[in-house]
Amino acid sequence: LNWGHGQFIFESIEPGSPQYAWLQAELASDEFQRARYKIVMLHYPPHTLGGNIVPAFTTPVPVYHRDDDDNLVDIRYEYPKSQDHIVKYLMPLLEAAGTHLVFYGHSHIWNRFEGETGLQFLESSNVGNSYGAHLADNPRPVPDVSRYQETYVATGDPNGLKPVMPTIAPLMDDAGQPMPYIASNDITVFSILDTGSGTVNSYYFDTREPESPVVKFDQFRIGEQ
Known part of the structure; x- marks a missing residue:
């Protein structure tokens, strides 16, 4: 993965890889x-609604820019969303195996999604260093569209799912409207699976007030009912 001034090397997760x-x-x-x-x-x-899903998790495609004398001027890299390895290769495996929940925490945010097959997706990590949720009023930083062929999605979930609103006590925005996420450097969250009932319960508390109550704000059920 080449992005900005960094290069990150990953093991392949494509079909045929170990x-x-x-x-x-x-x-x-x-x-x-x-x-x-x-x-x-x-x-x-x-x-995710977070920022760390752009560009797509895929093999970068180099694009070489040359001047009229065929001198190399620069190299840029495209990351085709249609070739996202997690969505294209891993998700079909997980769905076919009957997976109930995919849990992750990359974007320092709490948000939840449900796929067409009922597969639940829960991202739960926002203990400080949150860059927020990227909806209409807070677009992700994306490459200049005039220089890139690929479309890099600035708002919402780039892979097409709508976030699930917390079922019990969502936080409110400045206009008093419920938010389908928690992205805060002060309010943190944790989630617990009750193995007796199959419910996944999410809670938040305000780290600025250590004695403040813990609030249960979302619940959903997984497993064979």
Whole structure:
């Protein structure tokens, strides 16, 4: 991954790679298939309102720019969203294996999504250093569209899901409207799976007031009911 002034090297998760083969075997194992709750943890998000999902998790495509004398002027990299390895390769595996919940925390934000098959996605990590949720009033920083062929999505979930509003006590914005996320450097969250009932319960508390009450703000159920 080449982005800005950094280069990050990852092991491949494409079909045929050792990591992909390992995941296939784990999902097909008797232990996973017999599990009451099938949960897969990732770091990078398949769905989020946060900023750290752009560019797509994919192999960068170099684009070479040359002048009229064929001298190399610069190289830029495109990250085709249609080739996102997590969405294109991993999500079909997880859905076919009957996964109930995908849990991750890359973007320092709490938000939740539900896929077309009922697969739940929960991102829960925002203990400081949050860059907010990227909705209409807070677009992500994206590359200049005049220089890039790929479209980099500035607001919402780039992979097309709408966030689920917290079911119990969502936080309110400045206009008094409920927000489908928590992105704060003061209010933090944690989530607990009740293995007896199959409910995933999310709570928040204000770190500026250590004695303040913990508030349960969202609940949903996973597993075979």
